[in-house]
Amino acid sequence: MNAIKNITIGHTERLYKPVGYTMLANLVNIVPFCLSIEAIRIIFSAFDGSGQPLDTTHLWWIFGIMAVYMLVMALAERASYRANFRGAYEMSASGRLSLAEHLRKLSLGFLSKRDPGDLSSMLVTDFMMAETGISHHLPQLMGAVVMPVLAFASLIWIDWRMAVSMFAALPLALLVLWASTKAQRKLSGRQIQAKINAGNRLEEYLQGIRVMKAYNLLGDRFVRLRNAFGELRRACIRQEALLGPFVLLSITLVRAGLTMMVLCGTYLLLGGELSILVFVLFLVVGSRVFDPLTSALTNFTEFRYFSIAGGRILSLMNEPEMKGERQSPVAGDIRFEHVSFAYQGKEVLHDITVTLPKNSLTALVGPSGSGKSTVMKLCARFYDPQQGRISFGGVPMDEIAPESLMSHISMVFQDVYLFQDTIRNNIRFGKADATDEEIIAAARKACCHDFIMRLPQGYDTMVGEGGCTLSGGEKQRISIARAMLKDAQVILLDEATASLDPENEVEVQRAINSLIKGRTVIAIAHRLKTIKNADRIIVLDNGRIREEGTHDELVRKEGLYAHLWEIQESISGWKL
Numbered sequence: 001m002n003a004i005k006n007i008t009i010g011h012t013e014r015l016y017k018p019v020g021y022t023m024l025a026n027l028v029n030i031v032p033f034c035l036s037i038e039a040i041r042i043i044f045s046a047f048d049g050s051g052q053p054l055d056t057t058h059l060w061w062i063f064g065i066m067a068v069y070m071l072v073m074a075l076a077e078r079a080s081y082r083a084n085f086r087g088a089y090e091m092s093a094s095g096r097l098s099l100a101e102h103l104r105k106l107s108l109g110f111l112s113k114r115d116p117g118d119l120s121s122m123l124v125t126d127f128m129m130a131e132t133g134i135s136h137h138l139p140q141l142m143g144a145v146v147m148p149v150l151a152f153a154s155l156i157w158i159d160w161r162m163a164v165s166m167f168a169a170l171p172l173a174l175l176v177l178w179a180s181t182k183a184q185r186k187l188s189g190r191q192i193q194a195k196i197n198a199g200n201r202l203e204e205y206l207q208g209i210r211v212m213k214a215y216n217l218l219g220d221r222f223v224r225l226r227n228a229f230g231e232l233r234r235a236c237i238r239q240e241a242l243l244g245p246f247v248l249l250s251i252t253l254v255r256a257g258l259t260m261m262v263l264c265g266t267y268l269l270l271g272g273e274l275s276i277l278v279f280v281l282f283l284v285v286g287s288r289v290f291d292p293l294t295s296a297l298t299n300f301t302e303f304r305y306f307s308i309a310g311g312r313i314l315s316l317m318n319e320p321e322m323k324g325e326r327q328s329p330v331a332g333d334i335r336f337e338h339v340s341f342a343y344q345g346k347e348v349l350h351d352i353t354v355t356l357p358k359n360s361l362t363a364l365v366g367p368s369g370s371g372k373s374t375v376m377k378l379c380a381r382f383y384d385p386q387q388g389r390i391s392f393g394g395v396p397m398d399e400i401a402p403e404s405l406m407s408h409i410s411m412v413f414q415d416v417y418l419f420q421d422t423i424r425n426n427i428r429f430g431k432a433d434a435t436d437e438e439i440i441a442a443a444r445k446a447c448c449h450d451f452i453m454r455l456p457q458g459y460d461t462m463v464g465e466g467g468c469t470l471s472g473g474e475k476q477r478i479s480i481a482r483a484m485l486k487d488a489q490v491i492l493l494d495e496a497t498a499s500l501d502p503e504n505e506v507e508v509q510r511a512i513n514s515l516i517k518g519r520t521v522i523a524i525a526h527r528l529k530t531i532k533n534a535d536r537i538i539v540l541d542n543g544r545i546r547e548e549g550t551h552d553e554l555v556r557k558e559g560l561y562a563h564l565w566e567i568q569e570s571i572s573g574w575k576l
C-alpha cells in the first residue's frame with residue numbers, strides 16, 4: 001500500500017480511473033478462457049469414440065464471439081492505455097510544478113542542507129520513474145494479481161487438486177520477494193545517492209572547467225568524477241547482483257507450479273481420476289496465467305525502486321513550509337531582539353539586539369565572516385532565527401507570510417541572475433503587470449536605457465544562454481531597474497559596486513542613489529567609502545555587534561571601524 005502511495009506521490013485517487021479500466025480489461029480477458037474451454041470440449045466430444053459429429057455451428061458461434069471480443073478488447077485497451085498514460089503524465093507534470101512551488105516556500109536553511117543535484121534529480125528523474133511506474137508497471141502488476149485470483153477461483157471448482165498444485169508455490173514466491181524488501185530499500189537508497197553524487201560531480205566538472213584549466217586541476221577533478229562514476233557502477237552492479245537471485249528464485253518457484261500441475265495431472269490421469277479434457281484445460285489456463293505473472297515478477301523490483309523514488313518526492317512534499325499568515329506592513333523599522341542564529345548547529349550570530357530604522361540607510365560592516373550577509377538574510381526572512389525575535393513594522397517576522405513580506409522588499413546583490421528571456425521581461429520580473437512605459441521609465445532611472453537602446457533588438461534582445469552577453473555593470477543596472485519597478489519600501493543592498501570597473505561603478509552608484517531615496521535601506525559595505533554618509537553604521541565582529549554610530553562618531557571612537565577605515569584609506573592610493 002505504501003508503494004502505491006509513494007508512486008502516486010500521495011494522490012492514490014488518481015489511480016481510480018486507470019485501475020478501473022485495467023480491472024475491466026482483465027475481467028474481459030476471462031472470455032477467451034471460457035471460449036477456449038468450450039471449443040476444446042466440443043472438439044473432444046467429437047473424437048471421444050461416442051460417435052457424435054463435430055458441432056461446427058457451435059464452433060462458428062465461438063469464433064464469432066471471439067471476433068467481437070477482440071474488437072471490444074481493442075477499444076477497452078485503447079481506453080485503458082489512454083487513462084494510464086494520460087494519468088501518469090498529467091500527474092507528473094502537475095506534480096513537478098507543485099514541488100517546484102513547494103520548494104520556493106521552504107526555508108533556505110532546509111534547502112541549503114540538500115544538494116542542488118539531489119533536488120533537480122528529484123524533479124526530473126524521480127518523477128519520470130513514478131510516471132513509468134504508473135503507466136507501465138502498475139497495470140501489469142494488477143493484471144498479474146487479478147488473473148491468477150480469478151483463474152484459481154474458477155479452476156478450484158473444476159478440480160481442486162489440480163488448482164492447488166498449480167498455485168501451491170505462489171505464496172512461497174511472494175514470500176521470497178517480500179524478504180528482499182529491506183535489502184532493496186537499502187541498496188536502492190545507495191544507488192540513488194550514487195546517481196546524485198555522480199550528477200553533482202559532473203556539474204562541478206563542467207562548471208569549473210575554466211578554474212580547473214587556470215590552476216591545472218583537471219587531473220584532480222577528473223579523478224573525483226571518475227570515482228563518482230565508479231561508485232555509481234558499483235552501486236548498480238551490487239543492486240542487480242544481490243536482488244537478482246531473489247527475483248530468479250521467485251520466478252522459478254512460480255514456474256515450478258506449472259510442472260507440479262503437470263505431474264499431478266499425469267498421476268490423476270493414470271489413476272483415472274481426471275479426464276483428458278480437464279487436463280488440457282488446465283494446461284491452456286496455466287500458460288495464460290503464468291506468462292504475465294513471471295513478467296510482473298521480473299519487473300517487481302524495478303517497480304519497488306520506482307516507488308522509492310516516489311517516496312523521496314513525497315517526503316519532500318511533506319516538509320513543512322515557512323509559517324506565517326499575516327500580511328506584511330508596507331514599511332517600518334526592522335528590529336532584532338536577542339537574536340542568535342546557527343547554520344546546521346554552528347552559531348554564527350550571538351544575541352544581536354539592534355534596530356534598523358525606517359526610511360534611513362543602515363550600513364553593515366565588519367571583517368569577512370562576521371555575519372553581515374546572515375543579518376541581511378534574516379531581514380528578508382530567508383531563515384528564521386533559533387533564538388530571539390525579529391519584527392518588521394512591529395509585526396513578528398515569523399507571523400508574516402513570506403510572499404507578502406517579499407512583496408515589500410527589493411534586493412540588489414553582486415551576483416545578478418538574469419533569466420533566459422528578453423531584457424524587457426527580465427525587468428518586468430519586478431512587477432508582472434508593468435506597462436512598457438513603466439519598464440522604460442525604470443530603466444532610465446537605473447541608467448540602463450541608453451545601453452539597452454544600443455543593443456540589436458533593444459528591449460527585445462534576449463539575454464542569458466544563447467542571447468547577448470552583458471557586462472557585470474550592465475547586469476547590475478538591469479537588476480536595479482527591476483527593483484525600481486517593484487517599488488518596495490525596503491531595499492537590501494549587498495555592495496553592488498564592489499566588483500565593477502570605475503566607469504561602471506559611477507553609473508551603478510547613480511542608479512542606486514536614485515533607487516534608495518526615501519526608503520529603508522540596509523547595505524553591506526566592504527569598501528567603507530561607499531557608506532561614509534550612511535545614517536547609521538553597524539560594525540559586526542564574529543557574529544556580535546561591536547560598535548554602532550555614524551562614520552564620524554566611529555572614527556572618533558578609534559575602535560574596529562576606525563582601524564578598518566585606516567587600512568582602507570592607506571591602500572586607496574595603491575595602483576597596480
Ligand SMILES: Nc1ncnc2c1ncn2[C@@H]1O[C@H](COP(=O)(O)OP(=O)(O)OP(=O)(O)O)[C@@H](O)[C@H]1O
Pocket residue numbers: 112343344348366367368369370371372373374375
Ligand atoms: N549557508 C551556510 N551554511 C553554513 N555556514 C554558513 C553559511 N553561510 C554563511 N556561513 C558561515 O556563517 C558565518 C557568517 O557568514 P556571513 O556570510 O554572514 O559573513 P559575512 O560577514 O557576510 O562575510 P563576507 O564579508 O565574507 O561575505 C561564516 O562563518 C560563514 O562561514
